Amino acid sequence: MxxxxxxxxxxxxxxxxxxxxxxxxxxxxxxxxxxxxxxxxxxxxxxxxxNVKEVGYDRYYKGDFYSDAGAYPEGMFLVVEKLIENYIAFAHMGDGSYLPTVGQRFEEKIEGQTVKRYVAVSQKKKQGYYCIDIYNDTNDQPIATLTTSLSITKNKNGYFITPKDDIKIVYKGKTYNKQAALNFLGF
Structure with a gap:
């Protein structure tokens, strides 16, 4: 036994x-x-x-911007940052003039556990969106979002991308637009 x-x-x-x-x-x-x-x-x-090429003082995307953004939204985020890194989006805001700086400040202020950066596009509207979503691991909905519209034009050099000044932040049930969004970030 x-x-x-x-x-x-x-x-x-x-x-x-x-x-x-x-x-x-x-x-x-x-x-x-x-x-x-x-x-x-x-x-x-x-x-x-x-695919980012510099012509004079401007940068252009030589690939198919809409197809690439649809297929690789996260990868195109870095492409867009490269395209617009020298472009002054918010001329009246000093440090906050450059969209990548604004995005970095947003990520530092919210301090979420998961950050998703991506580009969304609408070929019909000839427009794109620079997006940052911040999540807690317990939520499937973002706790905070930052979006800015991108103007997309195509010419012989490729796609020319510029940010618009319509920045929008949604955080804790509140929406901050344009100047209020930049103020929220401390610019």
Whole structure:
């Protein structure tokens, strides 16, 4: 009888050990997939950024901006930041003149756990949106959003993207527009 208990406990230990080994293997594979996906995303973003060309003092996107933004909204966020990094969106606001600076201040002020940066486009309206959503891991809805419209025009040099001054922040049930949004961020 004691022998059966010992053999039974050995089987339980074997099963537990096999379960732990398989679990560790599964987690390892998932983390490798995650790293591979991150590497793929970096490679895609790098290819998209190579489509940014400087002509004179302006920067243009030489690819199909609408298709690329539809297929790679997160990757195109960095492309748009590169396109507009020297463009003064809010001339009256000093430090807050540049949209990437405004986006960075927004992320620092809200301090969410997950930040999603992306570009959304509407080809019919010839317009895009520079978007930053901040989430807590417990919510599927963002706790804060920042959006700014982008003007998109195409000419012989490619797509010319400029931010509009219609910045909008939604946070804790309140909406801050234009100057009020910049004031909210401390500019």
């Amino acid at each position: 004691a022998t059966n208990k010992i053999l039974g406990s050995k089987n339980v230990l074997k099963k537990a050990f096999v379960f732990l080994v398989l679990s560790a293997s599964f987690l390892s594979l998932n983390s490798q997939d995650a790293f591979a996906a991150t590497g793929d995303q970096k490679e895609i973003t790098s290819k998209l950024v190579r």
